[in-house]
Amino acid sequence: MSDLLSIDSVSKTFGGVHAVAGCSFAVAEGTITALIGPNGSGKTTLFNIITGYLKADAGHVTFAGRDVTGDDPGRLYRSGLSRTFQQARVFPQLSVLENLVVAAGRGWSQLFTKRVGGDDRRRASELLEEFRLAPVADLLAADLSYGQRKLLEFAAVLMSSPTLVLLDEPTAGVNPVMIETMERHIRQRNQAGITFLIVEHDMTFVMRLCDPVIVLDAGRQIFSGQPAQVQSNALVLDAYLGA
Amino acid sequence: MSRGSLVRGGLFVLVLATLPSFGLQHWFLNLMVFVLMFATMSSAWNLVGGFAGYPSLGHAAFFGIGAYSMALIFHGHVLSNGYEPFLLLPLIGLISAAVGFPIALIAMRTRADVFAIVTITFLFMVQTLAFNLRGWTGGSQGLSLPVAPFPAVSFEEPFYYTLVLLLCFTLLVTFGALRSKVGLSLVAVRADEDKARGIGVRVTGVKVLAFCVSVGITAMVGGVWAYYETFIYPQFAIDPLITIAVVLMTFLGGRATLWGPVLGAFVLEAGQQTLAYRLGGSQFYLIAYALVFLVIMLLLPRGVLPTLGDRLRQRRRARSVDSTSGGVTPMAAGAAEPPVALRRGASA
Ligand SMILES: Nc1ncnc2c1ncn2[C@@H]1O[C@H](COP(=O)(O)OP(=O)(O)O)[C@@H](O)[C@H]1O
Ligand SMILES: [Mg+2]
Numbered sequence: 001m002s003d004l005l006s007i008d009s010v011s012k013t014f015g016g017v018h019a020v021a022g023c024s025f026a027v028a029e030g031t032i033t034a035l036i037g038p039n040g041s042g043k044t045t046l047f048n049i050i051t052g053y054l055k056a057d058a059g060h061v062t063f064a065g066r067d068v069t070g071d072d073p074g075r076l077y078r079s080g081l082s083r084t085f086q087q088a089r090v091f092p093q094l095s096v097l098e099n100l101v102v103a104a105g106r107g108w109s110q111l112f113t114k115r116v117g118g119d120d121r122r123r124a125s126e127l128l129e130e131f132r133l134a135p136v137a138d139l140l141a142a143d144l145s146y147g148q149r150k151l152l153e154f155a156a157v158l159m160s161s162p163t164l165v166l167l168d169e170p171t172a173g174v175n176p177v178m179i180e181t182m183e184r185h186i187r188q189r190n191q192a193g194i195t196f197l198i199v200e201h202d203m204t205f206v207m208r209l210c211d212p213v214i215v216l217d218a219g220r221q222i223f224s225g226q227p228a229q230v231q232s233n234a235l236v237l238d239a240y241l242g243a
Numbered sequence: 244m245s246r247g248s249l250v251r252g253g254l255f256v257l258v259l260a261t262l263p264s265f266g267l268q269h270w271f272l273n274l275m276v277f278v279l280m281f282a283t284m285s286s287a288w289n290l291v292g293g294f295a296g297y298p299s300l301g302h303a304a305f306f307g308i309g310a311y312s313m314a315l316i317f318h319g320h321v322l323s324n325g326y327e328p329f330l331l332l333p334l335i336g337l338i339s340a341a342v343g344f345p346i347a348l349i350a351m352r353t354r355a356d357v358f359a360i361v362t363i364t365f366l367f368m369v370q371t372l373a374f375n376l377r378g379w380t381g382g383s384q385g386l387s388l389p390v391a392p393f394p395a396v397s398f399e400e401p402f403y404y405t406l407v408l409l410l411c412f413t414l415l416v417t418f419g420a421l422r423s424k425v426g427l428s429l430v431a432v433r434a435d436e437d438k439a440r441g442i443g444v445r446v447t448g449v450k451v452l453a454f455c456v457s458v459g460i461t462a463m464v465g466g467v468w469a470y471y472e473t474f475i476y477p478q479f480a481i482d483p484l485i486t487i488a489v490v491l492m493t494f495l496g497g498r499a500t501l502w503g504p505v506l507g508a509f510v511l512e513a514g515q516q517t518l519a520y521r522l523g524g525s526q527f528y529l530i531a532y533a534l535v536f537l538v539i540m541l542l543l544p545r546g547v548l549p550t551l552g553d554r555l556r557q558r559r560r561a562r563s564v565d566s567t568s569g570g571v572t573p574m575a576a577g578a579a580e581p582p583v584a585l586r587r588g589a590s591a
Pocket of ligand 1: 017018038044046
């Protein structure tokens with residue numbers, strides 16, 4: 001299996017805080033890779049750098065064989081790299097259906113076509129059915145529960161047919177039924193060929209779903225391997241329990 | 244939504260188009276000319292300030308640019324055909340939109356309050372230029388235009404109809420934006436611009452486009468105004484109060500709605516002119532004007548139309564939730580901790 005994404009000595013400081021400190025790892029194509037680590041270990045910052053929301057101070061990001069360091073997030077998205085946010089970010093003033101349509105990552109020429117065309121509707125309705133959002137398709141996203149918003153954000157980034165999806169704490173603040181739903185969707189999409197990189201605190205979720213697991217502490221990778229080995233690794237225990 | 248809008252729009256235009264045939268008095272048509280100017284400018288401002296969420300305070304600069312363009316083209320001419328200046332309006336609109344393009348590219352790198360400050364700075368820059376480029380603008384002496392050769396009995400009508408056309412054009416542009424992916428993208432920009440950029444929305448493109456169209460229309464209104472006034476001065480042609488009136492009207496009627504700015508302009512401009520007339524030369528009308536605005540905004544904080552729309556939506560939503568319970572279970576936001584959470588310092 002080849003690497004779909006690789007991070008090479010990436011660093012980022014925020015006024016003296018080394019949020020990411022020379023971090024390197026790779027995500028192999030076809031995997032569901034977990035990225036775990038204590039709060040503040042730089043997981044979200046790393047996501048922001050990979051997806052172009054933040055510029056790294058140093059290091060390189062390679063996606064699908066191309067150096068994408070410092071690329072515009074929109075361009076990365078259109079080239080197949082999607083992500084969700086720790087605090088789900090959907091557009092509250094748009095309907096659920098429109099939230100999907102707006103995320104399709106279109107070119108200029110489509111700007112002057114219908115707001116929600118027949119084609120859009122067809123594409124979106126498959127996802128709406130799959131994510132059981134069809135009954136609320138015409139509600140504004142503002143009217144959804146937090147869990148539904150997370151689901152919607154996930155569904156929306158699939159509109160662009162991504163090859164790699166980064167999920168930042170997909171189960172945080174979500175009830176157990178919704179967690180199972182989320183897990184099922186990730187598994188199905190992974191079987192359909194999408195690679196995942198998931199930041200998650202819920203270890204049972206990680207154990208069930210992810211392989212391999214990468215552990216981050218203080219902005220650098222301290223472990224990478226099978227989930228079963230994670231909890232027995234001394235370095236990892238150190239990081240979590242505070243040496 | 245579309246059928247209703249078309250019917251409403253058709254009726255609105257029909258009423259406006261037939262109004263002058265009722266033999267109305269000059270003061271009334273004069274009032275309507277100003278109401279239409281502000282309705283058009285508010286609708287145009289709404290594209291940027293409402294839909295894109297960029298509260299421009301510099302629009303009066305483009306009103307002035309339109310006014311001075313018109314004045315500079317026709318200063319010292321004798322008009323044989325009174326409609327000639329109207330025919331040049333599209334050109335004035337295009338030139339002003341072109342002037343707006345670099346301004347938008349620069350100013351729209353900032354957001355919200357900073358954007359408001361950058362644009363109002365531009366306004367004062369343009370006003371200073373108008374005062375000081377005496378060779379062109381005549382400075383504070385003002386600049387004259389030829390008096391329109393229209394018969395006195397129906398002098399206002401050509402201006403009135405031109406403004407009706409401009410307002411229709413602006414409403415059609417807004418309607419078109421709303422029904423296309425331009426509108427969809429603009430709403431996304433307003434809600435969360437970084438996220439929108441991250442999902443491939445053509446953020447810079449749509450917001451700059453909205454700005455250029457908006458200031459182009461505003462400049463055309465400025466052109467009509469200059470021709471109507473026949474004499475323009477920097478302090479009136481480039482007047483921050485024009486921007487403020489337009490912003491208030493849009494907020495009052497409802498930002499990011501098709502009809503909100505029109506409603507706001509009809510209420511505020513008609514109200515203001517009537518109050519000014521009733522209360523005579525004193526400035527008391529300004530206080531009454533402010534009071535009307537305050538009362539409405541206190542009762543309907545998001546503007547008239549959005550607040551009413553919200554109420555309707557809530558009623559509809561209550562119904563649809565009843566009928567879909569069992570589909571997706573709604574749940575409390577920010578639910579419990581994950582079952583097995585690993586956190587620094589957590590006791591294992
Ligand atoms: N925009 C920012 N400005 C300043 N400090 C930040 C910013 N974003 C993150 N940090 C800091 O960087 C460190 C890593 O944060 P983050 O990437 O959010 O960690 P994680 O997602 O692993 O919990 C933390 O110490 C955090 O306070
Ligand atoms: Mg985080």
